[in-house]
Amino acid sequence: MKVAVLGSGIIGTATAWWLAQAGHEVVVVDRESGPAQETSRANGGQISVSYSEPWANPRMPLRLLKWLLSDNAPISFRPRMDMRQWAWGFAFLRECLPSRLAPNIRAMVALSEYSLATLKQMRAELGIEYHHLERGILNFYQDPAEFDLSQDAADLMRDFGVDRRVLTADEVIQIEPALAPARASIVGGDYTAE
Ligand SMILES: Cc1cc2nc3c(=O)[nH]c(=O)nc-3n(C[C@H](O)[C@H](O)[C@H](O)COP(=O)(O)OP(=O)(O)OC[C@H]3O[C@@H](n4cnc5c(N)ncnc54)[C@H](O)[C@@H]3O)c2cc1C
Structure with a gap:
């Protein structure tokens, strides 16, 4: 064809x-x-199976409201009189329902694992050379509330087979010593070997 x-x-x-x-x-x-x-x-060039937390999640509607009122938000939204834009927006909000979190994470983890496997296959077949590293992904948190919330998604990912470990602040520093000067402000982290 x-x-x-x-x-x-x-x-x-x-x-x-x-x-x-x-x-x-x-x-x-x-x-x-x-x-x-x-x-x-x-x-960013990251292929991270452990990072399968959907943007559409129960915390997002409140965050989006705050971002709409901020000049320094990571996204911008320009409402238009366009039915497709509004339909997309409502579909996004529906996926933020707590009941949608687990199925969406399960689907994203499955897709990410497939994606990682096909990337490796393509790399081997084509002999593509680049500065890739396989050191895992370390997330560290400075806000206790954010840390607690992130662990809900991490728990679900563990249920779906992702080896995502919760770390104390000291374990975070052991993995990444460059963070030592910020030790006092780090509340914890999580790490996945990928
Ligand atoms: C700051 C930033 C950091 C990111 N970091 C990561 C990361 O670490 N890991 C990760 O997995 N993802 C990351 N992403 C997301 C990732 O980069 C995107 O999901 C991905 O590049 C999208 O690829 P794409 O091929 O769909 O789109 P694009 O790369 O945008 O390709 C679309 C192509 O379509 C062409 N095109 C569009 N309209 C037309 C038209 N009408 N006619 C002809 N051609 C057209 C465009 O010229 C473009 O070349 C990041 C994104 C951003 C912005």
Whole structure:
């Protein structure tokens, strides 16, 4: 089959690769002059199965309200008279219901594990060399309330097979000694070997 893939970010190029592997004739189209010039160009580069906490979670509606009133928020929202935008917003809010947290985390953990496995396979097949590290992920917390809340999601991830360990502040420093000067403000952390 002849397939046109729109967008040459990580999703488009990976899709094109797997379609080509399956024997299809693929062309990738992009508005930019080269591949991966937009979101995929300069992200954090983390592939973290343990980080499968959905943005749509029970704490998010209140956070979003605070962010809407802040000049320094990590997201911006521009309401428009666009039915699709409002439908998306309501669907997002529905996924923030407490009953949706566990199924969404389960789905994200499964997807992340699959994604990690296919990345490793692709890396081996193509011999891609880059400065990748497999040191695990350390999250540390300075706000006791945030630390407690994050452990709800961590508990669920453990139920779904992710080895995410709760750490004391001293254990955080043992893993990352560079945090020692901030020791007094660290309340705890969690770590996952990945
Ligand atoms: C600051 C930041 C840090 C992040 N850190 C991480 C991280 O550590 N780990 C992680 O897993 N994810 C991270 N992400 C998320 C991740 O970068 C994105 O989920 C991912 O890059 C999205 O890839 P994409 O291919 O869907 O989109 P893009 O990379 O944006 O690709 C879309 C492509 O479509 C093209 N396009 C769009 N419209 C048209 C059109 N009309 N005609 C033709 N071409 C078009 C664009 O030019 C672009 O090349 C981060 C994101 C940000 C912003």
